[in-house]
Amino acid sequence: xxxxxxLLLVMFSTLIFxxxxxxxxxxxxxxxxxxxxxxxxxxxNMIKQMADAxxxxxxxxxxxxxxxxxxxxxxxxxxxxxxxxxxxRFPSGIKALAGYIHSKGLKFGIYSDAGTKTCQGRPGSRxxxxxxxxxxxxxxxxxxxxxxxxxxxxxxxxxxxLMKDALVKSGRPIVFSICExxxxxxxxxxxxxxxxxxxxxxxxxxxWDCITDWGGMGWILILDKQNGLESYAGPGHWNDPDMLExxxxxxxxxxxxxxxxxxxxxxxPLMAGNDLRDISESTTEILTNKEVIAIxxxxxxxxxxxxxxxxxxxxxxxxxxxxxIAICFLNRSKEPMDIDIDWETLDIKGKYKIRDxxxxxxxxxxxxxxxxxxxxxxxIFLRLIEED
Amino acid sequence: xxxxxxLLLVMFSTLIFxxxxxxxxxxxxxxxxxxxxxxxxxxxNMIKQMADAxxxxxxxxxxxxxxxxxxxxxxxxxxxxxxxxxxxRFPSGIKALAGYIHSKGLKFGIYSDAGTKTCQGRPGSRxxxxxxxxxxxxxxxxxxxxxxxxxxxxxxxxxxxLMKDALVKSGRPIVFSICExxxxxxxxxxxxxxxxxxxxxxxxxxxWDCITDWGGMGWILILDKQNGLESYAGPGHWNDPDMLExxxxxxxxxxxxxxxxxxxxxxxPLMAGNDLRDISESTTEILTNKEVIAIxxxxxxxxxxxxxxxxxxxxxxxxxxxxxIAICFLNRSKEPMDIDIDWETLDIKGKYKIRDxxxxxxxxxxxxxxxxxxxxxxxIFLRLIEED
Numbered sequence: 029x030x031x032x033x034x035l036l037l038v039m040f041s042t043l044i045f046x047x048x049x050x051x052x053x054x055x056x057x058x059x060x061x062x063x064x065x066x067x068x069x070x071x072x073n074m075i076k077q078m079a080d081a082x083x084x085x086x087x088x089x090x091x092x093x094x095x096x097x098x099x100x101x102x103x104x105x106x107x108x109x110x111x112x113x114x115x116x117r118f119p120s121g122i123k124a125l126a127g128y129i130h131s132k133g134l135k136f137g138i139y140s141d142a143g144t145k146t147c148q149g150r151p152g153s154r155x156x157x158x159x160x161x162x163x164x165x166x167x168x169x170x171x172x173x174x175x176x177x178x179x180x181x182x183x184x185x186x187x188x189x190l191m192k193d194a195l196v197k198s199g200r201p202i203v204f205s206i207c208e209x210x211x212x213x214x215x216x217x218x219x220x221x222x223x224x225x226x227x228x229x230x231x232x233x234x235x236w237d238c239i240t241d242w243g244g245m246g247w248i249l250i251l252d253k254q255n256g257l258e259s260y261a262g263p264g265h266w267n268d269p270d271m272l273e274x275x276x277x278x279x280x281x282x283x284x285x286x287x288x289x290x291x292x293x294x295x296x297p298l299m300a301g302n303d304l305r306d307i308s309e310s311t312t313e314i315l316t317n318k319e320v321i322a323i324x325x326x327x328x329x330x331x332x333x334x335x336x337x338x339x340x341x342x343x344x345x346x347x348x349x350x351x352x353i354a355i356c357f358l359n360r361s362k363e364p365m366d367i368d369i370d371w372e373t374l375d376i377k378g379k380y381k382i383r384d385x386x387x388x389x390x391x392x393x394x395x396x397x398x399x400x401x402x403x404x405x406x407x408i409f410l411r412l413i414e415e416d
Numbered sequence: 417x418x419x420x421x422x423l424l425l426v427m428f429s430t431l432i433f434x435x436x437x438x439x440x441x442x443x444x445x446x447x448x449x450x451x452x453x454x455x456x457x458x459x460x461n462m463i464k465q466m467a468d469a470x471x472x473x474x475x476x477x478x479x480x481x482x483x484x485x486x487x488x489x490x491x492x493x494x495x496x497x498x499x500x501x502x503x504x505r506f507p508s509g510i511k512a513l514a515g516y517i518h519s520k521g522l523k524f525g526i527y528s529d530a531g532t533k534t535c536q537g538r539p540g541s542r543x544x545x546x547x548x549x550x551x552x553x554x555x556x557x558x559x560x561x562x563x564x565x566x567x568x569x570x571x572x573x574x575x576x577x578l579m580k581d582a583l584v585k586s587g588r589p590i591v592f593s594i595c596e597x598x599x600x601x602x603x604x605x606x607x608x609x610x611x612x613x614x615x616x617x618x619x620x621x622x623x624w625d626c627i628t629d630w631g632g633m634g635w636i637l638i639l640d641k642q643n644g645l646e647s648y649a650g651p652g653h654w655n656d657p658d659m660l661e662x663x664x665x666x667x668x669x670x671x672x673x674x675x676x677x678x679x680x681x682x683x684x685p686l687m688a689g690n691d692l693r694d695i696s697e698s699t700t701e702i703l704t705n706k707e708v709i710a711i712x713x714x715x716x717x718x719x720x721x722x723x724x725x726x727x728x729x730x731x732x733x734x735x736x737x738x739x740x741i742a743i744c745f746l747n748r749s750k751e752p753m754d755i756d757i758d759w760e761t762l763d764i765k766g767k768y769k770i771r772d773x774x775x776x777x778x779x780x781x782x783x784x785x786x787x788x789x790x791x792x793x794x795x796i797f798l799r800l801i802e803e804d
Contacts, residue, residue, distance in 0.1 A: 109546045109547055156547070158497045183574075
């Protein structure tokens with residue numbers, strides 16, 4: 029009798045826990061990650077300052093919650109195989125750092141790699157999956173970005189499923205960010221492997237459309253690779269076009285608006301990658317525009333897609349809750365562009381109020397054509413609000 | 417200065433250790449494994465008795481050294497992920513058992529699986545590779561048989577390489593037995609993955625030529641799959657046609673002789689699979705025939721191959737040190753067979769003394785035809801000794 033009560037309790041806790049895991053990342057995760065700005069140059073003071081700045085800049089209020097340390101926090105393993113943080117850069121230890129971040133009402137993320145070594149040659153988790161997941165849980169880790177360097181001939185789905193199993197076994201709900209660069213089409217198996225988000229391409233670069241041999245590219249080239257993937261995203265499992273380059277200097281404010289708008293239209297994870305301690309007013313305005321962020325975080329969880337492509341001019345579309353619609357007009361050219369849109373040609377019938385999300389103004393309805401000028405490399409980002 | 421001396425010492429020890437690892441299984445491993453006779457029915461008393469019997473039966477003197485527990489010794493993992501032996505069947509623990517086996521001058525082997533679970537549903541090593549290898553080293557394990565059940569979509573070479581890396585990292589020389597059943601042609605990558613031996617087929621069955629849906633088969637069918645693999649075997653890295661069924665009752669003495677002879681001609685690992693505590697005189701004679709074993713253990717490490725196939729009649733050939741040759745005539749039919757062999761038709765020129773390894777007699781030279789009768793399902797196993 030006692031045994032069966034115990035068994036019921038165990039089953040019940042397992043159920044609760046499974047439910048908790050299912051509740052992870054029901055909207056695209058928002059936060060900050062060290063890589064884009066700092067690369068390997070990470071330490072505990074900088075990370076703590078970033079947590080402070082996330083609060084003081086208003087980003088926390090806007091919905092950002094994860095502070096994620098990318099590669100280079102780890103240096104070795106001890107004789108029992110436990111992963112060891114760099115004692116010079118993280119003298120207080122990762123657990124204390126996680127505690128500090130939690131004390132700010134934020135969540136804490138960390139980085140590892142499915143291979144023998146990380147991309148920067150630090151110890152990877154391969155063959156240590158359960159031990160590392162246990163360590164992360166002990167430290168209070170809430171988010172794991174899991175990279176794909178030095179993976180040998182491993183099968184990607186199996187490797188990521190394994191770490192997911194280890195995270196679940198750890199007993200702590202941990203958002204699982206699959207960083208496999210799109211090579212093995214993770215949108216086809218990422219959800220089954222337990223990923224809450226999965227990268228679809230190589231690394232984003234701090235530019236409009238530059239490109240490198242090793243697969244890095246500007247945000248507009250990444251955007252081009254997202255269309256067609258929309259059916260794979262949804263609450264709890266997102267396509268990840270990589271972190272934001274807003275505020276890192278490679279894009280002007282107009283371009284940053286375009287990049288941020290389209291990431292929101294894609295229901296992309298919004299991981300800021302700039303120095304939050306030294307953030308301009310315009311960057312803050314972009315990153316904390318709540319009406320724009322609301323497009324990203326819409327509870328329907330639909331990833332937007334392109335409905336018109338005229339070369340330099342594109343129209344992107346995202347269904348929202350309450351039958352609202354997000355529309356983004358993108359001018360890829362280096363010249364201003366005049367547009368004159370007949371809504372019916374976009375199959376948008378019925379009457380919607382038009383809200384310009386960057387001007388923060390209502391600008392008429394869909395009863396008549398929409399006429400405007402779009403800046404070079406700019407967007408006009410609208411919410412069409414269904415009238416009752 | 418002190419630092420560089422320390423560094424030199426570290427490099428030297430690493431070198432010594434790498435050399436030790438390279439010295440593993442320079443001839444095919446010989447020992448005993450619990451699976452063929454006992455399946456899951458293993459416990460520490462039985463294993464200790466088997467070690468005692470290996471000594472008292474003369475098998476140790478004949479070269480057998482590893483006592484290997486196959487599946488079912490393990491039941492769970494503790495909260496730190498450490499693998500736990502069945503406390504009812506192994507109350508003294510695996511380390512004590514290994515100590516007992518070492519005290520008999522023997523070596524100790526254990527079993528795990530590259531997947532999440534073993535073939536019998538016990539905890540596998542996937543994601544625990546380094547931790548398990550460290551545990552094995554602490555226990556004094558000398559040999560690991562590593563199975564392939566429940567491997568999901570893992571890549572075989574990567575999975576086995578991983579456990580090999582973990583074994584090397586453990587700091588203890590441990591023979592690595594890849595048990596992948598031949599599905600992914602392990603002969604093509606087994607050596608590179610660090611395997612000292614690798615299974616080439618499904619499980620051997622206790623019969624002449626029976627076969628099952630799940631890939632099990634009698635020894636003669638396994639033999640048929642070995643020809644052509646000879647180029648992949650050599651000192652330190654062997655094709656493994658699976659363990660012996662000698663003395664398990666499914667083969668008569670003549671058939672056991674044939675099975676054992678051909679395993680030796682193949683330079684196969686010789687892992688007895690019978691109950692050594694209850695071993696007949698004829699089985700002992702087969703398993704401990706030193707002249708036959710010498711063919712298996714020949715230092716050249718050449719795997720033999722078939723040079724004639726007349727359906728029911730086959731001739732197998734193995735080059736030996738000092739230009740000696742092993743020849744095995746196999747009668748697959750159920751009738752006695754008269755043979756009359758002109759050595760020149762086998763491209764065996766020059767004059768050799770002929771040693772019959774089962775009759776333990778010299779029987780002339782290759783100057784004239786070899787005439788004999790082979791029993792049904794029998795062999796004549798000869799060593800041709802080059803005359804100076």
